[in-house]
Amino acid sequence: MRNTFGRIKNKWINEPLFSTFVVLIIMVIIQTLVLGFDYDSFGSWLQSWTSNWLNILRNNAGVGIIALGMTFVIMSEGIDLSVGATLVATGAFLMVLIDTGSKGLLGLIGLTGIPAFIVAIIIVLVMGYLLGALIGLTITKGKVPPFIATLGAMMIFRSVTQHFMQGHNTQVPAEFLTIASFKVGNYMLMPIIYWAIIAAILYYVSKRTVFGRQIIAVGSNEKAAMLSGVKVDKIKLQVYALMGLLVSIAAIIQVSRIGSMDFSNAGRGMEMDAIAAAVVGGTSMSGGRGFILGTVYGMLIIAVMNNLLNLFGVPPFLREAFKGLIVICAVLLQRKQQVG
Template sequence: MEHSNAKSKIGFIGWFKQKWDSEPLFSTAIALLIMIVLQTLVLGFDYDSFGEWFQAWLNNWINILRNNAATGIIALGMTLVIMTGGIDLAVGSTLVAIGAMLMMLIDAGTKGILAGFGLTGAPAFIVAIIIVLIFGYLLGAANGLLVTLGRTPPFIATLGTMMVFRSVTQHFMQGYNPTVPVDFLQLASFQIGNFMIMPIIYWAIIAIILHYVSKRTTFGRQIIAVGSNEKAAKLSGVNVNKVKFHVYALMGLLVAFASTIQVSRIGAMDFANAGRGLEMDAIAAAVVGGTSMMGGRGSIVGTVFGMLIIAVMNNLLNLFGVPPFLRDAFKGFIVIAAVLLQRKERI
């Protein structure tokens, strides 16, 4: 009742502006709704029946979500990193390094590591995934140690590891083309009701878990505290370095999940070019979703919305035939607009 009275006093426009200025999730949801409407209009309605139109609409959305699931998972981790006041520019190179490790482990050819020990099929896949998850955690932990114990600015630390991880991977993988077993592709291509939605399910599960962690756990509250005011967090008894370390290590773990999904979805990886620009996509999704680059504010749900906005925009640009080299320009404009339009008070 009080909400209705307040809304009637200030009017709809005033209420809308107030919500837009004070709630990042509200403005992101409105932007996503606009993108969905545009996407629907561009697809058109020239179909013989509503069922045929809906099927085309649904297939388009499944393709969008499936193709962006791996990036979406990385964007979730990037949100937590940015919330601490940090940044991780190495996610693309980390993805490539982990992908290379995974493909060497499960290689169906004569050089396959696990096959050399007589381990193939599902047992090999399980062992390989466990190994790469640990490997991803360690790579993320390396960034965390540089930022905490090394007291290196996150930008510099992850810029350095970005070059190291990709360079070392390319060196060891030159001339080697692992063959991904067909059965491994089922991790991403297994059909549920004629739809290949497994990457979407993985993304949704991880988003739900991280939403709970960020909103309902002590660790989540500590992330916000560290990003909001590091000195105040220390005085409150928060182990700032420990929080930062775990966030970067978690980032590496999430990249490992994303890399596994990517390999199982595509069945290959271009070690020279895969993951390039991935850090910018993840940062863009987080910022568009309302995460403050100054730290201390962010939302997992907002990042999911932000990732969907970026994904739909990319799809629209493709449908409009915009040259590939210009698409990043549009993405840059959206990020700048998000920062300019969402000048809200930090929580």
């Protein structure tokens, strides 16, 4: 019995995926108990439980995708505070492109329907990639610390977007909404499916590709990586460009799911959610270690926690305090692992 407890304790301290998964299971059990079992039949209870979970997953798919990119950024010993503002910028441009009103850019050249959607999505993906690459260039060639570079980008992207979108009442075509609202069976699963596919791809990249190993090398010891022949600046540039691409994907999903965007508030706090998910999932803030699967677990923990706080009627302003507490505890656990 003592040996079993010792092995579990050792796994909890030294294996972030194990400890994060255990916390997630505990959160799921608590949520299930809070939802209760007062239903006419097991089928009714199961349907309610499933619907609740699908709502949680669907509502957090966008930030979940961003958190996956944030994992790579933090693994490279960086940070990105601009993701919320980048989401607003790319989302706003997407809406201008496909706007069915008189100001729709693609409509002005006679491009509508599915061809317009395809062109708009490609343009927005390229835009997100380029915005991320611009941040990467500022960090690598301009030698500006990631915190400062992305903080500045956050201010620029959001303020410029707000300026140009003043009085612009965009109308998103109803057909575009099917990107996120298309039903699989009786459920709207598409945002969840997009999240799962991207998570699977990035998991493979992190575990099976040279790029994934080089990110870890750069985050672990930049000088040693450089001496080993790794093009450090190129890797960092690619990481931030990938981050921008993933944010643009999240923007497309959000616009197609909601059909609109609040340019003043959309994306605010998203960077904190993404960082929290990565750190809770075992990604080291000092770089060199990260887990895509752990980030998925971490995002689910935060999503369930938000749902529970909502069910308990905790005031919105206090919910951020709980999130901050979780992040601090996760970092303290990482410190304990390093000391041990």
